[in-house]
Amino acid sequence: MNRAVALLAAALLLAGLAGCGGSGAEPGAPKGATVVLDFVPNAVHTGIYAGQAQGFYKDAGVDLNIQVPGESTDAPKLLAAGRTDFAILDITDLGIADENGLELVGLMPIVQRPLAAVLARRDGPVKRPRDLDGHTVGVTGLPSDTAVVDSEVSADGGDPAGVQEVTIGFNAVASLAAGRVDAATGFWNAEAVEAERQGIPLRVFKVDEFGAPSYPELVLTTTRKELKEDPALVEGMVEATTQGYEFTESKPQKALDDLLAANKSLERADQQAQLKVLLPALAPAPFDEAVLKEWSVWASSHDLLPEPLEPKSAFELGQ
Numbered sequence: 001m002n003r004a005v006a007l008l009a010a011a012l013l014l015a016g017l018a019g020c021g022g023s024g025a026e027p028g029a030p031k032g033a034t035v036v037l038d039f040v041p042n043a044v045h046t047g048i049y050a051g052q053a054q055g056f057y058k059d060a061g062v063d064l065n066i067q068v069p070g071e072s073t074d075a076p077k078l079l080a081a082g083r084t085d086f087a088i089l090d091i092t093d094l095g096i097a098d099e100n101g102l103e104l105v106g107l108m109p110i111v112q113r114p115l116a117a118v119l120a121r122r123d124g125p126v127k128r129p130r131d132l133d134g135h136t137v138g139v140t141g142l143p144s145d146t147a148v149v150d151s152e153v154s155a156d157g158g159d160p161a162g163v164q165e166v167t168i169g170f171n172a173v174a175s176l177a178a179g180r181v182d183a184a185t186g187f188w189n190a191e192a193v194e195a196e197r198q199g200i201p202l203r204v205f206k207v208d209e210f211g212a213p214s215y216p217e218l219v220l221t222t223t224r225k226e227l228k229e230d231p232a233l234v235e236g237m238v239e240a241t242t243q244g245y246e247f248t249e250s251k252p253q254k255a256l257d258d259l260l261a262a263n264k265s266l267e268r269a270d271q272q273a274q275l276k277v278l279l280p281a282l283a284p285a286p287f288d289e290a291v292l293k294e295w296s297v298w299a300s301s302h303d304l305l306p307e308p309l310e311p312k313s314a315f316e317l318g319q
Helices: 004-018 042-055 076-078 091-099 143-155 170-178 191-195 224-229 233-251 253-262 268-282 291-302
Strands: 031-036 062-067 086-090 104-112 116-121 136-139 164-167 183-187 202-206 218-223
Touching: 031 076, 031 233, 042 062, 042 233, 042 253, 042 268, 062 143, 062 233, 076 086, 076 091, 076 218, 086 091, 086 104, 086 136, 091 218, 091 291, 104 224, 104 233, 104 268, 116 143, 116 191, 136 143, 136 170, 143 164, 143 183, 143 291, 170 183, 170 191, 183 191, 191 202, 191 268, 202 268, 218 224, 218 233, 224 233, 233 253, 233 268, 253 268
Parallel strands: 031 062, 031 086, 136 164, 136 183
Antiparallel strands: 086 218, 104 218, 116 183, 116 202
């Protein structure tokens, strides 16, 4: 073999080695991955931003890009199409994706209980959920709102058919403040906190206190394909996200600093108030199969799912 041929062979060998792994990254370097949030960044996501700022994702081999959803973002379809590696999904959206055969899988809970609630002015006529029978309740227009109202009213001994729903969009606090409705659906970690900070006295009826099981509202999700083809990436994502929420639980102020540093438009007082009420629900824990079964039956009975699903088909149990 002459010198020119030998040099060419050496160059080809080096090129081949550099191409191993598909990305040209150095061996052992963190692998790029994207997670699409369920909503604009807020206190619910503190563990993710803390995990990124504290280096937990890099240490677990994940170079994480956090993507904020746009108005037209359909995270389940982005996942199914391979346009994102992970997403934070509402558990009902994950259930619907499973019913539609999208082959998605929930990896871990992000928040351990439902956030939905019915909010009523403390000085108004609604003292408990059954009092909604014969009164107005503001809803966003999403099917989940009707499910929450029906669940709470029926569980408290009232008749959901007697509730007058008024579509108000996402204006629960303003509508309650102005007295346009007797009650409204909202999140106890968001609208209820905002109303309290504005001095609007509320009664807060959480859905898992009236009819619904205490199911995990938000779920870190990927595809069955990703889970099969890159288990190390998935394992690293779950490990680092868990660490991020453990860090949030043990050092909430530092974790809040990390969230705010990455999202300059957020107001500290708002997010601090939200994180304070959320902390008990953010402590990381694995899925409870029995709770998932209860949620599935509840969701189906309130027309959020066409029929109950088998948890093993949509969730990675034992994580």
